[in-house]
Amino acid sequence: MESFEQELLELICTTCNLEMPEIQYFNTHAPLIGPESVLGIDSIDALEIAVTVQQTYGVRMDNENSSRDVLQSLATLSSYIQKNI
Amino acid sequence: MQPVDFTHSQSAHCESGVCSNLLTHKGLPMSEAMAFGMGGGLFFGYLPFIRLHNLPLVTYRAAAGGILKHFANAPGFTMHQKQFRDKEQAVAELDAALAQSIPVGLQTGVFWLPYFPRALRFHFNAHNLVVYGREGDDYLVSDPVFPTPVRCPVADMTRARFASGALAPKGKMYYFTQTPQTIDHHHFITEGIRFVCKLMIGSPFPLIGVKGIRFLAKRLEKWPHKLGKERADLHLGHVVRMQEEIGTGGGGFRFMYAAFLQESATLLQDPYLEQCAALFTQSGDTWRAFAASAARVCKDRPREEDTYQAMAATLRECAAKEEQVFSNLRTWLDDQQ
Numbered sequence: 001m002e003s004f005e006q007e008l009l010e011l012i013c014t015t016c017n018l019e020m021p022e023i024q025y026f027n028t029h030a031p032l033i034g035p036e037s038v039l040g041i042d043s044i045d046a047l048e049i050a051v052t053v054q055q056t057y058g059v060r061m062d063n064e065n066s067s068r069d070v071l072q073s074l075a076t077l078s079s080y081i082q083k084n085i
Numbered sequence: 086m087q088p089v090d091f092t093h094s095q096s097a098h099c100e101s102g103v104c105s106n107l108l109t110h111k112g113l114p115m116s117e118a119m120a121f122g123m124g125g126g127l128f129f130g131y132l133p134f135i136r137l138h139n140l141p142l143v144t145y146r147a148a149a150g151g152i153l154k155h156f157a158n159a160p161g162f163t164m165h166q167k168q169f170r171d172k173e174q175a176v177a178e179l180d181a182a183l184a185q186s187i188p189v190g191l192q193t194g195v196f197w198l199p200y201f202p203r204a205l206r207f208h209f210n211a212h213n214l215v216v217y218g219r220e221g222d223d224y225l226v227s228d229p230v231f232p233t234p235v236r237c238p239v240a241d242m243t244r245a246r247f248a249s250g251a252l253a254p255k256g257k258m259y260y261f262t263q264t265p266q267t268i269d270h271h272h273f274i275t276e277g278i279r280f281v282c283k284l285m286i287g288s289p290f291p292l293i294g295v296k297g298i299r300f301l302a303k304r305l306e307k308w309p310h311k312l313g314k315e316r317a318d319l320h321l322g323h324v325v326r327m328q329e330e331i332g333t334g335g336g337g338f339r340f341m342y343a344a345f346l347q348e349s350a351t352l353l354q355d356p357y358l359e360q361c362a363a364l365f366t367q368s369g370d371t372w373r374a375f376a377a378s379a380a381r382v383c384k385d386r387p388r389e390e391d392t393y394q395a396m397a398a399t400l401r402e403c404a405a406k407e408e409q410v411f412s413n414l415r416t417w418l419d420d421q422q
Contacts, residue, residue, distance in 0.1 A: 044325065047373070
């Protein structure tokens with residue numbers, strides 16, 4: 001896992017009040033949101049993550065780049081932020 | 086039966102997505118945001134006398150079918166629409182249209198569509214999609230909320246077309262029979278904006294438009310006292326769920342409308358619309374801040390600032406911003422005469 005992905009994972013866990021998973025076993029391409037979410041994150045949590053990402057990195061998830069696509073996995077979120085930061 | 090050569094594009098919202106895909110297929114390339122804006126898709130309504138799961142209806146967009154209806158009634162467009170009592174007849178007419186290489190829009194009940202993950206199926210009967218072919222017992226489906234086309238067995242699709250309950254589709258199918266060769270962007274953009282302006286700031290009815298947002302704010306700050314914490318949180322969760330899940334996510338209809346204004350500014354080469362787009366994006370951000378605060382309350386992890394009074398204040402801020410944008414747009418419309 002890249003250091004930026006780890007930073008993001010910590011941010012997500014803090015935002016959603018979740019226990020930090022063991023990094024070495026965490027699949028960054030696994031679904032982040034929804035019924036198959038590895039962290040058990042739902043769409044209401046996703047909203048908070050979108051707001052936190054915007055506040056922390058100044059990167060917006062809007063209609064053009066729907067949060068649904070961006071929040072597919074930790075890897076897609078990380079790549080989106082790094083591209084738009 | 087040879088499938089129609091239909092280009093599938095994923096969209097945030099089913100109706101504007103289907104509209105955009107059908108118009109693009111007819112040679113009128115149009116983004117989802119443009120279909121949403123030209124179709125007068127933006128709205129706000131807080132209608133406590135209509136109950137959804139025993140909770141007051143809050144809506145952030147035009148009534149289901151409103152966008153398509155807008156285009157169907159526009160000069161140069163005609164749309165064939167039909168509902169059915171008989172399932173076999175509904176299947177036969179859909180197949181007949183497909184045999185003529187016509188991609189057909191359908192209104193369906195999400196709960197009965199097997200390609201939706203089970204956890205995401207819920208009883209919503211105004212989900213739009215396009216069927217563009219049939220192979221054996223499967224329809225080829227362009228469902229705009231999915232990234233790629235999907236397949237659906239005929240029996241399941243028929244069940245979804247005849248789902249019962251609120252907004253029952255009754256087998257509804259539709260397709261454009263006539264479209265103009267080109268779109269008069271100026272006409273459609275101004276008419277779309279005029280329609281939304283009227284609803285958002287021109288209606289005397291206190292439950293819709295910016296008045297409706299203020300009405301909701303007034304009700305919302307009283308909920309803990311009036312309903313108790315548990316019911317108040319339930320009501321709050323419902324407001325956010327309607328904002329975030331039924332549609333585009335994250336105050337998304339506001340962002341989509343801002344994208345429409347932005348695209349219109351480029352098409353009409355009018356920087357004033359670009360300013361309006363920027364202001365409306367700010368409104369989307371404020372809605373999103375409201376929703377994030379409400380989400381923390383519902384998830385039982387509120388911050389100190391997450392109070393019902395503060396959330397009501399944020400809603401009033403949304404109302405003020407939207408009032409400002411639509412007043413500006415009304416002035417812009419007057420200048421277009």
